[in-house]
Every structure is written in C-alpha cells, then in structure tokens.
Amino acid sequence: MSYLHTLVFGIYPYIALVVMVVGTWARYDNAQFTWRAQSTQILTKKNMVWASALFHVGILIVFFGHLVGLLTPHFAYEWFMSAGTKQIMAIVVGGIAGTMALIGGGVLTMRRLTDPRVRASSTFADDAIIVILMIQLALGMLTIYPTLGHLDGSTMLLLAAWAQGIFTFQFDAASHIADVHWIYKTHMALGLTIFVLFPFTRLVHMLSVPVEYFGRKYQVVRKRA
Structure with a gap:
C-alpha cells in the first residue's frame, strides 16, 4: 500500500470532515446572510422546475443511499439479505436516481453556464460546484460497469x-x-473534496430544511381595495 493511497484514503477523510464541520459552523456563526440557496428562478424559469425536481430528488436518493449503504454494518442486514442482493439493489436504485440527477443537473448546468442573466448573478463557486457535482455523478454511474463484474457484494463490503x-x-x-478499481477511488x-x-x-443550504414551514400559521393576504 503506497504512501499516497494512505494519505488520500487514510488521512484526507479526517481533514475533509474537520474542514466541513468547522467551516460550516464558522460560516453559520459569522456570515448567516450568505447561508442561502441563491435561487435564480426569478431570473428565468425555462426548464427550471422539472430539471430542479429531477436533480434534487435524484441526488438526495443517491446521498442517503450512500450514507445508509456504507455505514450500515453487514451484521445488521445479513439475516434477511445477502451482500450480493444489497449490491444489486444499489445498482438499480442508484442507477435510476443517478440518471435523474444527471439529466436534471445537466440542464441546470447548461442554464447556469449559458443563460446571460443567470451567469451575471453567478459566482465562480456557483459554477465550479455544479460542474464538480456533475463529474461526481458521472463517476458514480461509471462505477456500475466494474460492479457488474462481481455481483457477490465483495466490493461493496470492502x-x-x-x-x-x-x-x-x-x-x-x-x-x-x-485493490479496488480506480474508478471507485x-x-x-472527489467525494471527500466536495466535503x-x-x-x-x-451547498450549505441543504442543512436548512424548512421543516417548521409545514406547521406554521396561514398567512393572511388581502386584495387591494
């Protein structure tokens, strides 16, 4: 095992998690005004609604699928499902969700990079992060190919x-x-870099889910006289 491999997959994960936690806390504490999704829907709605829905639903399924799939111990599910079955489920569900996210995200990326009004309101970070997410989704879809070569769940367990x-x-x-395939690595x-x-x-706006919205009182709106 090389020093580079140990650095990237043994030490870098801790650096990434510390930067994410401390950086997120510092931003919330010192720059709450910047803590928003900065929606551009008001600028142009063309293809926005369906593409945004596809992207967000798809990427949320992918995210929580990775979270549950990677952090659930084998003994917690081996009594009713084999590792191979779990891997096939991951391929099917992840493949569908990844395709949804790629289609929706692709439209949103083109919109952000080519629409003059949206570009004028975008920052370098806005452009960079959506491109990186698209690359990450594409890499995730590419991992399906080597996975199909060993459906016994061995790689998933590793x-x-x-x-x-x-x-x-x-x-x-x-x-x-x-020894896993370079596509996985x-x-x-790149996933650690996104952290x-x-x-x-x-991306911080994903931590601000407006749960209280569903229980708030109705707003009274009156027409002008």
Missing part, C-alpha cells in the same frame, strides 16, 4: 469496511480498498 473504519478511527481503514477522492468545498459554496 467500501463499507473503509467507511466504517474511518468513522470508528481504525487507522488501517485505507487497506480495505487498496477517483469517485471517493472540503461544502462550507464555501451554496
């Missing part, structure tokens, strides 16, 4: 062992994925 090893401070966690390294970028982009 990836889960790495993720769980990181969160339980097993300092040899990187050894679990020393590229996907994982690093998280506090400095509009």
Whole structure:
C-alpha cells in the first residue's frame, strides 16, 4: 500500500470532515446572510422546475443511499439479505436516481453556464460546484460497469469496511480498498473534496430544511381595495 493511497484514503477523510464541520459552523456563526440557496428562478424559469425536481430528488436518493449503504454494518442486514442482493439493489436504485440527477443537473448546468442573466448573478463557486457535482455523478454511474463484474457484494463490503473504519478511527481503514478499481477511488477522492468545498459554496443550504414551514400559521393576504 503506497504512501499516497494512505494519505488520500487514510488521512484526507479526517481533514475533509474537520474542514466541513468547522467551516460550516464558522460560516453559520459569522456570515448567516450568505447561508442561502441563491435561487435564480426569478431570473428565468425555462426548464427550471422539472430539471430542479429531477436533480434534487435524484441526488438526495443517491446521498442517503450512500450514507445508509456504507455505514450500515453487514451484521445488521445479513439475516434477511445477502451482500450480493444489497449490491444489486444499489445498482438499480442508484442507477435510476443517478440518471435523474444527471439529466436534471445537466440542464441546470447548461442554464447556469449559458443563460446571460443567470451567469451575471453567478459566482465562480456557483459554477465550479455544479460542474464538480456533475463529474461526481458521472463517476458514480461509471462505477456500475466494474460492479457488474462481481455481483457477490465483495466490493461493496470492502467500501463499507473503509467507511466504517474511518468513522470508528481504525487507522488501517485505507487497506480495505487498496485493490479496488480506480474508478471507485477517483469517485471517493472527489467525494471527500466536495466535503472540503461544502462550507464555501451554496451547498450549505441543504442543512436548512424548512421543516417548521409545514406547521406554521396561514398567512393572511388581502386584495387591494
């Protein structure tokens, strides 16, 4: 196992998590005015609604699928489902959700990069993060190809062992994925980089789900006389 592999998959995850947590806390504490999605829907609504819905629904399914799939110990589900079955489910559900996110995100990316009004209101971080997310989604879809070559769940178990090893401070966690396909490693390294970028982009708005909206009182709107 090389020093670079240990650095990227054994040490970098902790750096990424610390930067994400501390950076997010610092931004919320010192710059709450910037803590928003900065929606551009008011500028132009062309293809916005359906593309945004596809992207957000798809990427949320992908995110929580990764979270549950990687951090759930094997013993928690082996009594009713094999690792191979879990891997097939991940391919099917992840493939559908990833396709949704790629289609919706692709339209939103083109809109942000080509629409003059949207471009005028965008920052470099806005443009960069959506392009990076598209690359990450594409890499995720590419991992399906090597996964189809071993449907016994072996690779999924290795990836889960790495993720769980990181969160339980097993300092040899990187050894679990020393021999997995380079597409997985590229996907994982870029995912960690997105954690690093998280506090400095509009991605922070995903932490501000307006749950209280569903229980608030109705607003009274009166017509003009």
